[in-house]
Each structure stands twice: as structure tokens, then as C-alpha cells.
Amino acid sequence: MNDAAQQSRHVMLVAGETSGDTLGGELMAAMKEISTWPLVFSGVGGEAMERQGLTSIFPMTDIAVMGPREIIPRLPLIFRRIRETVHHAVAAEPDIVVVIDSPEFTHMVAKRIARRAPNIPIVDYVLPSVWAWRQGRARAMKKYIRRVLALLPFEPAFLRSVGVDCVYVGHPAIHRVPESGSGKQFREEHGIGADQPLLLVLPGSRVNEVKHLLQIFGDVVKTLAKEMPDLRIVLPTVPHLREVVEKAVHSWPTDVLLVSDEQQKRAAFDAATAALAASGTVALELGLARVPMVVAYRAEALVGWFALNVLKIPSVVLVNLILDRPSVREYLHNRCTPKELLEGLRPLMTDTPERTRALADFDEMRVRMGIGGEPPSRRAAKAVLELL
CATH class of the missing domain: 3.40.50.2000 (Glycogen Phosphorylase B;)
Incomplete structure (x- = not known):
């Protein structure tokens, strides 16, 4: 194998809750299986992603909160975790960043990475339900998301209509x-x-x-x-x-x-x-x-x-x-x-x-x-x- 094929690729992944961690773990396993390059992983995840070789920057449980009653008292910690995640991306310069679900956290991270390191491509795995409401948010995603991995087959056509690259990959319910x-x-x-x-x-x-x-x-x-x-x-x-x-x-x-x-x-x-x-x-x-x-x-x-x-x-x-x-x-x-x-x-x-x-x-x-x-x-x- 030549040197180019041997050169590793650094993939940073960011998940914010258990369902995203499951998707992230399955994604990492599949990437390792089909990649022609050795892969290095970093980012934020839980047990499923850690089993595939990720050392999380901080415990994912810090940001896996639901509803205003849980979120409001933890806002200072959540914003600190956002800054730490962005700092890691800027310092480590991964070849690609994949943010997985939990848009309230992951999209704040993605926007800040795109501003500070615009050369790093960012992939969004699990589209927020922008087709249901806040459709203007889909257009805004074009500024910081390179590609969306869609769970539902009607999402690619909707996103292409607003200029966002999207690939249908399938819903976890298929499993x-x-x-x-x-x-x-x-x-x-x-x-x-x-x-x-x-x-x-x-x-x-x-x-x-x-x-x-x-x-x-x-x-x-x-x-x-x-x-x-x-x-x-x-x-x-x-x-x-x-x-x-x-x-x-x-x-x-x-x-x-x-x-x-x-x-x-x-x-x-x-x-x-x-x-x-x-x-x-x-x-x-x-x-x-x-x-x-x-x-x-x-x-x-x-x-x-x-x-x-x-x-x-x-x-x-x-x-x-x-x-x-x-x-x-x-x-x-x-x-x-x-x-x-x-x-x-x-x-x-x-x-x-x-x-x-x-x-x-x-x-x-x-x-x-x-x-x-x-x-x-x-x-x-x-x-x-x-x-x-």
C-alpha cells in the first residue's frame, strides 16, 4: 500500500444524547470497515462511540438534558462545553466534523467551527425537522453545513430546493x-x-x-x-x-x-x-x-x-x-x-x-x-x- 493510502484521516464526531451516540457508534464501525485509510476519531460521545475508539472530550451526560427545567440551571456548563468542543476542533484541525442530532447543541458547535475554521467540512447526521417549521433555518444551514445525512426519503428534495447538499441514508427504525x-x-x-x-x-x-x-x-x-x-x-x-x-x-x-x-x-x-x-x-x-x-x-x-x-x-x-x-x-x-x-x-x-x-x-x-x-x-x- 502506498504512503497516501497509509496516511490516516482524522474524523471528529459530536453527539449530544443516547440516540445520537448509538448512531455515531454504528457510523464509526461502518467507516472503519470500508475506509481505505486508517481513521483517527475524536469528539464528544457516549458508550457506543467510545467502544469504537472515541475518547470523549468530556462526559456526554453533561449536555444530554431535556426540557427547560433541566437545561436552564445547566446553561453555564453547556456553554462551556460548546466552547471546549469548538476549541478542540480548531486546535486539532480534523479532516471532517460530523455532528449528530441534538441540534440545540450540535448546531451551535457547527456554526462556531465554521466561523473559526471554514476549511473543515461539517456533516450533519439527522436533519432537524426544518421541513415542519422554521423552514428558513434550512437555508441558514447552507452557511455552515457541507452535507446532510437524511433519515427520511423526502428530506433530500426539500434541502436541495434551498441549496443544501443532502444524501438519504435511512432511518434507524429500519433496524x-x-x-x-x-x-x-x-x-x-x-x-x-x-x-x-x-x-x-x-x-x-x-x-x-x-x-x-x-x-x-x-x-x-x-x-x-x-x-x-x-x-x-x-x-x-x-x-x-x-x-x-x-x-x-x-x-x-x-x-x-x-x-x-x-x-x-x-x-x-x-x-x-x-x-x-x-x-x-x-x-x-x-x-x-x-x-x-x-x-x-x-x-x-x-x-x-x-x-x-x-x-x-x-x-x-x-x-x-x-x-x-x-x-x-x-x-x-x-x-x-x-x-x-x-x-x-x-x-x-x-x-x-x-x-x-x-x-x-x-x-x-x-x-x-x-x-x-x-x-x-x-x-x-x-x-x-x-x-x-
Whole structure:
């Protein structure tokens, strides 16, 4: 191998929370696998990135905070960490910088690096939802971001329209598609017949949201159980919500199977007839798993006003945005009632044209998102190494 091929490349990465650390670790592993140069890593990350050879400048937990109550008292520390990260970039002169998600932190870092060291190319992995609101921010990114690695297939066209280079690499949810046959095994393990209707209930991950939606979802289940006496309910949950969920479903007219294990959750997706879900990333996971669904969300008046008047998108369901049509029915704010949810859910529980159409839409979405193709981390690694 010649000297040029042997010369190492310095890649600086900056992640601000656990999900970004996971993406960063997978990116680093893929880059090491396909790079023709030895790679040196530095920057900010957590356990996943450190396992791949990163020594973090400071503990990522210093900046992994959520919400004003946590952020405000830690602002002095956060701003100090921003300065330290920028100083490291300017002093170390990496060949490229990759900032990963957490835009409130990583984009402040990226802007300052671009001002002080404009020769260093900066890649943004995970686009902030600028297509949903604050679309002017996308144009501003052109000043400090060389390339964006997009998780959603409609993002490149939007960014190119404002002059920002963007490559679609794929969403982490692609990794969470259930294994073929896991649903059949799940049904057998839990005594659910092959043709027995199985409804997934997914009320979200925030305590207040779960408490509120479970009241509404419970009314839906009560009516549906009368109409379908052999109905089974599966509710995936997380440990910190289990007690809240158990208390809420105690009065439901049919037994509710709670699952907390990730593999069991994916198997339940593969086994499900349909789903009643809170708005969020879970709708994308359900679509990729080919589970017909209705999506619900109920917010406080101010949040509801924001969603209706500030968001620049026709839907809050990623499936609909990816397909560019209203495939999944969504019931938001005042429309989030048991009666309306039932009307949308009933046709999905049996063999109907609505159910057939939903499954065909999900197949189309899976193609658009690259299911079965190259892993997102490998696509992302190629897009970064191209700039080197």
C-alpha cells in the first residue's frame, strides 16, 4: 500500500444524547470497515462511540438534558462545553466534523467551527425537522453545513430546493423491523389463535400523555371487545410506565398482555392485526412492520394551536409524509375521541379494502425507505468518506 493510502484521516464526531451516540457508534464501525485509510476519531460521545475508539472530550451526560427545567440551571456548563468542543476542533484541525442530532447543541458547535475554521467540512447526521417549521433555518444551514445525512426519503428534495447538499441514508427504525415468523411464534407462546384478532395499543412514552390517552383508548377497547368477543390486546410498555399502565388497564373488559422486552415488542408487531397508537416514531415502526393503524394525539390547547397554525406539513404521521398522501388516518386534538377512533379502526381489524390498501401502502413505503438494502450506517459512512 502506498504512503497516501497509509496516511490516516482524522474524523471528529459530536453527539449530544443516547440516540445520537448509538448512531455515531454504528457510523464509526461502518467507516472503519470500508475506509481505505486508517481513521483517527475524536469528539464528544457516549458508550457506543467510545467502544469504537472515541475518547470523549468530556462526559456526554453533561449536555444530554431535556426540557427547560433541566437545561436552564445547566446553561453555564453547556456553554462551556460548546466552547471546549469548538476549541478542540480548531486546535486539532480534523479532516471532517460530523455532528449528530441534538441540534440545540450540535448546531451551535457547527456554526462556531465554521466561523473559526471554514476549511473543515461539517456533516450533519439527522436533519432537524426544518421541513415542519422554521423552514428558513434550512437555508441558514447552507452557511455552515457541507452535507446532510437524511433519515427520511423526502428530506433530500426539500434541502436541495434551498441549496443544501443532502444524501438519504435511512432511518434507524429500519433496524427494528420484526424478524419473519416471529409473530407466529408470539401468538403460539401466548395462546393467541392464528386467526384471532390482535390489537396493539401504544399510548406513548410520557406519563401524562399515557394517562390521558389510555382513558380514550380504554373506551375504544370496551366497544371493540363487545363487537369482537375473541379480541386480544397487547400493550408494549417500558419499565418506568408499567405501574401507570397496569393501573389504567385494570378496568378494561379483556385481559391486556403487557410486554416490555424489545424482542417481544417486535414480535408483537409481527403478530398484530392492527394498532391504536399515539403520534410519534412508533407510527413509522408500525408502517415498516406492515401493521395497519390509526394514530391519535391529544394536546393542551396551546400545543394544539401550535400544531394547527405553525407546522408547515399536512400530517404529523411520517408514513403519510413519506408516501405524500393521507394513508394513515390521524385523529388529533378535538378529533381524538373514542367514537372517531373506532370508525377508523374497525375496517382495519378484518379483511376489508381499507386493510388491503393500508398493507399495499406500507409495502410501497418499505421500498422508498430501502428495506432489505444496504444498512443506514454503511450508507452514512460512504457519504462521509466521499468528502474525504
